Amino acid sequence: MRLKDFDESGPWRRVRSVHGMAHYSGDYASATTGGQVVYESRLELARLLLADFDPSVCGIYAQPLHMVARIGERVRSHVPDFLLVMRSGTVRVVNVKPASRVQDPKVAQALAWPGQMVERHGWEYEIWSGAAPTLLENIRFLAAYRHPGVVPADEVERAWQEVVDGDELALAERRLAGDRKREEARPALMALLWDGRLTTDLEARPLSGECVLRRRG
Template identity: 65%
Template sequence: MVTKRTSVRAGSQESATASIRYEDDSVRSVEFEQLRRGSFDGSVPWRQVRSAKGHKHHPGEYASATTRGLVVYESRLELARLLLADFDPQVVGILAQPCRLRARVGGRWRLHVPDFLLVLGDGNVRVVNVKPADRLLDPEIAEALAWPGDLVEGHGWQYEIWSGADPVLLANVRFLAAYRRAGVVPDEDIAQAWEVVQDGDPLTVAERRLAAGRPVEDVRPAVLALVWSGRLSVDLSRPIDGDSVLRRAA
């Protein structure tokens, strides 16, 4: 969906800023043009996420393999985007609610807290806002999400408004996420699976060879841990099953 962009006023007496909260609860405001990835070192989410009985958005904390820590989210849709970010080999850092943006837009000052900031392995940064597709039909919401994009892209960073992904892809990533954390599967089992699995093996064939007479359930976690890590890949556009073809990373 294309949203109307409301340009951020340039050359105003007060420039756009990003306010960042740190672990000691101090807050530092940085002129946006001076903002760098390192500005977020030691930072914490701008808002505290609290869950309550009857809360419609289901907030929580996600144990990320990428950050090796907890990342907060405020809805199930945000959790879905977090899972995909954690699975993405290009993403090397994830920050939730990284800052509060302040900029002069349409003659008045506006505030906005992005949902996520993703640090990419090539050094780039992507700011992500998560919103259901039907909410983007509201012109006020579309405009409120558009001006931060002008600001972010004008800074040379990437900007994304995310409303969901293919349900089969999400279901597969949720399934694989059970094997994302170090120590869930012994390292020696993963190393053995990597030695045994051949490029082009269907999952059941690879499991039988690796099991060598043992129950395949004993060896399946090691194969799936390799898929989560990206060393093995499968077609995620269809449900993972015994016929899924495994491909070794180059």
């Protein structure tokens, strides 16, 4: 199993949304991949948003492979939810499960053996059950600005040149807006936050004018 084998691969299962389904599935337009990535639940979508926002992630594959192994006297199979490729060269296989289900011994066992196989292969393994609600809400908001061109590039670059390290968001907006309404300058700053050139504490509170901006790079 080599990373390059995934270059032209598609999801192992076909994801379909049917009226009355208990799960929430769909396609997410990823800024990282430049294409659609499938998900099968809101929790999977949350993990996908975090991966797309993470500057250390350069590749995302959904349902990347079908694993089969003999465990004891049984042949077991498993399709992980995501495979993430890091800029460092590290590969991480991710399974997404609600915390309540991970506590079930049968579910825990079903998730354990794939992890053992992945780690023997030299890759990382993650069982993900959620993140801080404030962090997720902030990233969902910033995701509206994730694609190049949503905010004109010249406006984003002007904001980058004018924002001062340590500015509160409201102050940066007022300086950038000039004679315009403050809110008109906000999209460029949001695009910089999504891009990671600006950072702020996204876990402590919802995004507001009091958030302190830090320049990166």
